[in-house]
Amino acid sequence: MSHNTQANAERLPRKGDEVEAQALGLGPRGHIMGEVQGIPVRIKGCTAPGDRVRVRLLRKGRGVFDGQLLEVLEEGPEHTEPRCSHAGTCGGCSFQGVSYAAQLKAKQEWLEAAIADSDLVVKPEVQAMIGMDDPWHYRNKMDFTFGSRRWIEDHEEEGVVADFGLGLHVPGRWDKVLDIEECSIAFPEAAAILNTTRRLALEQNLDPWDVKEARGLLRHLVVRKGYQTGQILVDLVTETESPERIDPFAAALLEAHPEITTMIQGIHARSAQVAFHEEQRILHGTGVIEEVLAGCTFEISATSFFQTNTPQAEHLVECIREAAGLKSGDVLFDLYCGAGTLGLCLAKQQSDVRVLGFETVEAAVEDARRNAEANGILNAEFRVGDVRAILEDSAEGTLPQADVILIDPPRAGLHPKVPAQLAALKPRRMVLVSCNPLAAMGDLARLEFLGWRTTQVQLLDLFPHTPHVECVFTLSPIPLDQ
Numbered sequence: 001m002s003h004n005t006q007a008n009a010e011r012l013p014r015k016g017d018e019v020e021a022q023a024l025g026l027g028p029r030g031h032i033m034g035e036v037q038g039i040p041v042r043i044k045g046c047t048a049p050g051d052r053v054r055v056r057l058l059r060k061g062r063g064v065f066d067g068q069l070l071e072v073l074e075e076g077p078e079h080t081e082p083r084c085s086h087a088g089t090c091g092g093c094s095f096q097g098v099s100y101a102a103q104l105k106a107k108q109e110w111l112e113a114a115i116a117d118s119d120l121v122v123k124p125e126v127q128a129m130i131g132m133d134d135p136w137h138y139r140n141k142m143d144f145t146f147g148s149r150r151w152i153e154d155h156e157e158e159g160v161v162a163d164f165g166l167g168l169h170v171p172g173r174w175d176k177v178l179d180i181e182e183c184s185i186a187f188p189e190a191a192a193i194l195n196t197t198r199r200l201a202l203e204q205n206l207d208p209w210d211v212k213e214a215r216g217l218l219r220h221l222v223v224r225k226g227y228q229t230g231q232i233l234v235d236l237v238t239e240t241e242s243p244e245r246i247d248p249f250a251a252a253l254l255e256a257h258p259e260i261t262t263m264i265q266g267i268h269a270r271s272a273q274v275a276f277h278e279e280q281r282i283l284h285g286t287g288v289i290e291e292v293l294a295g296c297t298f299e300i301s302a303t304s305f306f307q308t309n310t311p312q313a314e315h316l317v318e319c320i321r322e323a324a325g326l327k328s329g330d331v332l333f334d335l336y337c338g339a340g341t342l343g344l345c346l347a348k349q350q351s352d353v354r355v356l357g358f359e360t361v362e363a364a365v366e367d368a369r370r371n372a373e374a375n376g377i378l379n380a381e382f383r384v385g386d387v388r389a390i391l392e393d394s395a396e397g398t399l400p401q402a403d404v405i406l407i408d409p410p411r412a413g414l415h416p417k418v419p420a421q422l423a424a425l426k427p428r429r430m431v432l433v434s435c436n437p438l439a440a441m442g443d444l445a446r447l448e449f450l451g452w453r454t455t456q457v458q459l460l461d462l463f464p465h466t467p468h469v470e471c472v473f474t475l476s477p478i479p480l481d482q
């Protein structure tokens with residue numbers, strides 16, 4: 001027994017201790033929940049429920065420790081070897097050490113617990129989760145960051161390049177970039193493009209962004225792929241245009257990766273750490289790629305919003321279609337429609353339904369209109385505006401009667417005034433899509449109070465190996481005699 005472990009037997013564990021713990025379950029924020037001497041611990045690292053582990057206790061708050069995994073002492077039945085060497089550090093897919101079946105089960109249980117704890121009087125039926133047959137390399141978009149302060153891993157030797165990183169931020173460290181060399185959830189070609197970009201940038205002495213000084217040429221590398229078309233877009237976001245430095249770099253990258261169908265340069269001089277473009281230059285190809293979803297072809301630019309998991313988005317459209325139960329002549333409101341992906345897929349499948357989409361971001365609405373035209377969809381219209389304001393105006397008869405309302409709000413859920421506005425529209429059915437079950441429970445409870453019953457929930461795993469889960473809730477009016 002080690003000195004520390006012996007000490008544990010004699011006193012309660014404290015911050016800084018290295019202790020044995022039992023991993024018990026998956027936490028909705030991406031941790032593995034465990035226990036040490038009866039005290040809960042949120043474990044960071046690739047472990048699985050049932051494992052016996054050694055952890056370093058980092059801090060304690062509200063009776064729960066945060067702990068860093070040091071070693072798996074004994075593997076439990078759900079333990080799986082992570083595929084990616086960065087798992088456990090990068091934080092992108094914190095459940096890589098857990099069997100996929102156990103991940104799906106945990107997500108289903110979270111939703112069931114959220115429903116049980118909710119204010120809903122009548123609890124909806126939960127359908128079995130739709131998972132992926134092959135839960136790897138599913139992301140069709142990755143946004144990598146350049147940084148002048150690279151995260152140095154414990155096993156790295158002294159003297160390694162520390163002032164150039166290209167990859168992802170280490171969780172909780174906005175200033176440090178972890179060099180990513182492989183990624184098990186990004187589309188297969190993404191890692192090779194990323195590694196060539198790093199090599200060429202180092203060879204050509206292109207300076208990365210320094211987040212503290214707010215300067216440096218290279219800021220982001222965004223890569224996107226159309227799964228159904230095979231087309232690949234590379235977006236290099238830089239501080240300045242600097243064609244004398246960027247053009248030779250782009251030529252070398254394109255020569256090494258002829259699979260890249262289009263390359264653009266986005267210019268972003270402001271300090272915000274997002275892959276935003278104030279201006280852009282097309283360096284190769286058309287500047288856009290195409291993706292096919294549910295029979296529609298979508299044109300995707302570097303900045304347009306699109307579902308990141310194409311195969312699961314097909315299932316999502318199908319679930320929404322079933323939940324909506326559209327009939328000939330129906331008017332469907334697609335609220336918070338983004339670039340119209342969902343509404344357009346439904347409009348294409350049912351040309352006798354009229355779709356009206358609403359969205360605040362003007363560029364997304366322009367994308368939706370362009371995609372409607374390109375697909376010959378005449379039964380979908382899109383308007384720019386805040387849903388709350390649009391629904392307020394609709395009380396004055398400016399909108400047609402909605403038969404079905406599809407609602408796909410941002411993570412935080414609906415503005416508190418929106419449920420009453422929705423109920424006042426008296427549609428036949430509502431379908432709420434949410435990636436945040438807790439926010440959804442509040443919205444559903446408000447709608448229940450207003451006479452709307454949640455009858456069914458379908459869960460989809462859009463993001464395997466992460467704690468995210470997508471839910472499709474079906475709502476119907478409560479009959480007057482109940």
Ligand SMILES: C[S@@+](CC[C@H](N)C(=O)[O-])C[C@H]1O[C@@H](n2cnc3c(N)ncnc32)[C@H](O)[C@@H]1O
Pocket residue numbers: 305306307335336337338339340341342358359360361364385386387388408409410411
């Ligand atoms: C979860 S996304 C929906 C994406 C879309 N349904 C799709 O699948 O492509 C939420 C969308 O709501 C938009 N949004 C946020 N607040 C809004 C508001 N108050 N009114 C209208 N749209 C809003 C965001 O710009 C974003 O496009």
